[in-house]
Amino acid sequence: MTLWELILRQIRQRSLSSTLTALSVALGVMLVSAILLLQDQMERHFREPGEGYSIVVGAPGSALQLVLNAVYHMDKSPGLMPLRVWPELEANDSVALAVPYALGDAFRGYRVVATTDALFDARFPHPAGEGEEKLLEGRPFAFDREALFEQLEALGARAIAEEAEEAHEGERDAHEEVAHDEDAGEARDEPAAGGEHVDEDVHEHEDEHEEHDEHAGEARDEPAAGGEHGDEDEHEHEHEDVHGGEHGQVVREAVLGYDVAASLGVAVGSEIEPTHGVEGGTVHEHEHLWTVVGILKPTGTPVDRVVFINLDSFFSIEDHAAGALLPGTDEAGLSSVLVFPRGGVHKAILLGSLNRRPELQVADVSEQLRNLFTIVGSVDVLFLVVAILVVILGILSMLVALYNTMNERRREVAILRALGARRRDVFGAIVGEAALLTALGAAAGLLLGHLLVLAARGYIAEVAGFAPEPFAFLPIEAAVLTLVVLGGALAGLVPAWKAYRTDVAAHLKPLS
Amino acid sequence: MAIRLEALKVRFRDPAGREVPVLDVPELTIEDGRRLCLVGGSGSGKTTLLHVLAGIVTPTEGRVLHGDVDLAALPEAERDRFRAEHVGYVFQTFNLLQSLSALENVALAGRFGGQRRADALARAQALLKRVDLAHRMDARPGTLSVGEQQRVGIARALMNRPGVVLADEPTANLDEARSEEVLALLEEVVAEEAATLVLVTHEREVQARFDDVVALKEISA
Ligand SMILES: Nc1ncnc2c1ncn2[C@@H]1O[C@H](COP(=O)(O)OP(=O)(O)OP(=O)(O)O)[C@@H](O)[C@H]1O
Numbered sequence: 001m002t003l004w005e006l007i008l009r010q011i012r013q014r015s016l017s018s019t020l021t022a023l024s025v026a027l028g029v030m031l032v033s034a035i036l037l038l039q040d041q042m043e044r045h046f047r048e049p050g051e052g053y054s055i056v057v058g059a060p061g062s063a064l065q066l067v068l069n070a071v072y073h074m075d076k077s078p079g080l081m082p083l084r085v086w087p088e089l090e091a092n093d094s095v096a097l098a099v100p101y102a103l104g105d106a107f108r109g110y111r112v113v114a115t116t117d118a119l120f121d122a123r124f125p126h127p128a129g130e131g132e133e134k135l136l137e138g139r140p141f142a143f144d145r146e147a148l149f150e151q152l153e154a155l156g157a158r159a160i161a162e163e164a165e166e167a168h169e170g171e172r173d174a175h176e177e178v179a180h181d182e183d184a185g186e187a188r189d190e191p192a193a194g195g196e197h198v199d200e201d202v203h204e205h206e207d208e209h210e211e212h213d214e215h216a217g218e219a220r221d222e223p224a225a226g227g228e229h230g231d232e233d234e235h236e237h238e239h240e241d242v243h244g245g246e247h248g249q250v251v252r253e254a255v256l257g258y259d260v261a262a263s264l265g266v267a268v269g270s271e272i273e274p275t276h277g278v279e280g281g282t283v284h285e286h287e288h289l290w291t292v293v294g295i296l297k298p299t300g301t302p303v304d305r306v307v308f309i310n311l312d313s314f315f316s317i318e319d320h321a322a323g324a325l326l327p328g329t330d331e332a333g334l335s336s337v338l339v340f341p342r343g344g345v346h347k348a349i350l351l352g353s354l355n356r357r358p359e360l361q362v363a364d365v366s367e368q369l370r371n372l373f374t375i376v377g378s379v380d381v382l383f384l385v386v387a388i389l390v391v392i393l394g395i396l397s398m399l400v401a402l403y404n405t406m407n408e409r410r411r412e413v414a415i416l417r418a419l420g421a422r423r424r425d426v427f428g429a430i431v432g433e434a435a436l437l438t439a440l441g442a443a444a445g446l447l448l449g450h451l452l453v454l455a456a457r458g459y460i461a462e463v464a465g466f467a468p469e470p471f472a473f474l475p476i477e478a479a480v481l482t483l484v485v486l487g488g489a490l491a492g493l494v495p496a497w498k499a500y501r502t503d504v505a506a507h508l509k510p511l512s
Numbered sequence: 513m514a515i516r517l518e519a520l521k522v523r524f525r526d527p528a529g530r531e532v533p534v535l536d537v538p539e540l541t542i543e544d545g546r547r548l549c550l551v552g553g554s555g556s557g558k559t560t561l562l563h564v565l566a567g568i569v570t571p572t573e574g575r576v577l578h579g580d581v582d583l584a585a586l587p588e589a590e591r592d593r594f595r596a597e598h599v600g601y602v603f604q605t606f607n608l609l610q611s612l613s614a615l616e617n618v619a620l621a622g623r624f625g626g627q628r629r630a631d632a633l634a635r636a637q638a639l640l641k642r643v644d645l646a647h648r649m650d651a652r653p654g655t656l657s658v659g660e661q662q663r664v665g666i667a668r669a670l671m672n673r674p675g676v677v678l679a680d681e682p683t684a685n686l687d688e689a690r691s692e693e694v695l696a697l698l699e700e701v702v703a704e705e706a707a708t709l710v711l712v713t714h715e716r717e718v719q720a721r722f723d724d725v726v727a728l729k730e731i732s733a
């Protein structure tokens with residue numbers, strides 16, 4: 001029979017009061033642990049996947065939203081930016097790589113991102129590597145730049161800015177020069193008024209759809225006229241013949257993020273049919289199938305949950321064609337461009353020059369993440385303070401409960417002393433009981449905290465865009481446990497002092 | 513180990529703060545192995561005297577010698593240790609810990625007497641067997657009869673092979689038949705353990721069993 005066994009017996013003897021006391025401590029610790037876990041999971045979710053990205057350019061609006069949308073594939077796209085900015089960026093001396101994103105489709109709950117073969121560039125961070133090195137299986141999708149600009153031409157969009165064209169004159173062939181347009185300057189000055197590919201309410205744009213579907217339809221139906229089409233003076237409608245040109249039908253290829261392939265069991269070679277709109281969108285009017293040509297390596301980032309398709313195929317769909325123009329203009333739009341600047345001062349130079357352009361929103365990824373963590377951090381601190389107060393309240397309630405039992409327990413203390421227990425033995429027994437009670441409460445609280453995160457997982461995924469890992473144990477939890485037990489022991493000093501001072505002779509008397 | 517009280521004075525403070533004399537024992541010697549019955553009116557200081565002998569109460573003046581050791585002069589922690597190792601105490605109301613079984617109540621005393629866990633358990637089992645409670649070792653005190661509870665109390669008092677057993681009206685809460693039984697048992701086991709017995713009683717029948725009867729009035733000056 002040791003003192004610890006005696007303490008355990010005392011706790012069991014008062015099992016109801018002990019349970020309530022431990023529970024009140026557990027409640028607070030549960031909150032603390034859940035908050036710390038979520039904080040950690042959120043940092044984990046955002047910090048690592050955000051590494052490697054630098055600048056995101058998009059439609060005017062919230063820079064944070066832009067980053068969340070382009071890098072984390074969450075939140076709605078802030079709207080459309082002029083597509084012509086993309087070749088312009090590619091031509092910029094400060095830019096190492098520019099990756100255009102066109103969003104708007106989904107495949108069985110996963111976002112579809114249309115982009116170029118820049119996705120397979122070594123400088124695109126996730127997955128690491130270059131070309132096939134990024135792939136677990138298959139090959140990169142085919143991206144045909146010429147076909148893309150032909151599509152855009154066919155849509156009647158002035159896709160490319162004059163300057164951009166000039167910048168690329170040396171490098172490009174005649175096909176792209178088709179897009180050269182006298183009105184480009186004018187169009188560029190028009191602000192993009194928030195046209196979105198991601199339309200939850202497709203009907204809003206019905207008028208546009210009809211209008212542009214017409215063009216697209218025409219384009220489709222016209223037989224291939226073949227040959228070159230460097231005829232700059234031609235009317236827009238006359239460009240339609242490019243579809244039948246040497247590029248023939250646009251290839252529609254998809255490369256799946258690891259999770260998409262794994263969870264849907266889609267293999268290389270199968271065909272998928274994305275729907276319009278991210279959430280439960282409508283099927284495209286005509287059946288359009290994309291062939292899965294590759295599956296990306298797992299990255300542990302949101303890239304795993306994205307379906308990438310070639311940008312040229314994106315604009316070959318009537319629905320997209322309709323939504324792909326900046327509202328009120330005939331200018332083609334993109335959701336965003338991920339910009340990877342050259343080293344050194346180039347990032348600052350780029351940020352400086354891009355920030356001066358009212359038709360664009362520029363987001364510095366690392367700065368936006370810092371802001372996000374600061375905002376979330378300060379909210380977390382508030383919750384954490386409340387949770388810590390709950391813990392303190394729990395410990396105080398234990399103090400009161402123990403203190404109140406001390407009157408009846410003085411007899412036990414006196415008996416122990418009569419058996420030869422020293423004052424410090426009984427003092428230690430009470431402190432030990434308080435510490436053990438809080439330790440049990442804290443341990444239960446840590447477990448409950450993780451269970452709480454487990455239970456709230458779906459909800460968090462819905463509102464915050466990431467599913468926390470509920471059973472990640474943090475080193476700080478050991479510190480929480482230690483601190484709470486210390487706090488409990490400290491609170492135990494009060495009743496222990498009462499036990500210490502018990503007058504043995506007075507409390508050994510028979511009860512009358 | 514003979515016990516000797518010298519010029520012992522115990523005064524308590526009443527609630528008004530005045531000192532009230534409770535005990536005044538100029539001299540009392542209890543030879544080793546002696547069986548002493550302590551009698552006296554209510555409030556005469558019998559319990560207080562046992563507390564002094566156990567080192568629970570320190571006298572205001574005088575010496576409390578167990579052999580060469582003056583309990584009155586020892587620091588508290590050493591008095592506690594001395595009590596654990598050398599003094600067994602039997603209470604009128606048993607004073608068993610309700611959260612522990614009979615066995616654990618007895619074994620716990622061994623912990624304060626410095627016994628190893630296994631030794632303490634073995635000795636506690638042997639003692640409970642000796643007081644005919646082998647079948648109730650795991651019972652909680654609340655489920656035992658009063659006679660059984662006092663037998664547990666006796667076993668506990670002997671746990672550390674004490675030189676002296678102090679019993680404060682050990683049969684006052686028992687009926688006549690139980691009283692007789694318990695008293696006989698107490699005398700037997702104390703004799704077996706070769707301990708000195710100092711027993712306080714109000715009861716004439718109990719007093720009659722003792723050759724040595726000391727009335728507190730007689731020793732108080
Ligand atoms: N802790 C104390 N503080 C003050 N006075 C006390 C204290 N303990 C005992 N007394 C007083 O000392 C006197 C002796 O008490 P004690 O309990 O020793 O008497 P007793 O002989 O055992 O009486 P009883 O036969 O009723 O048990 C009493 O007057 C009692 O009120």
Ligand SMILES: [Mg+2]
Pocket residue numbers: 558559560680
């Ligand atoms: Mg008394």
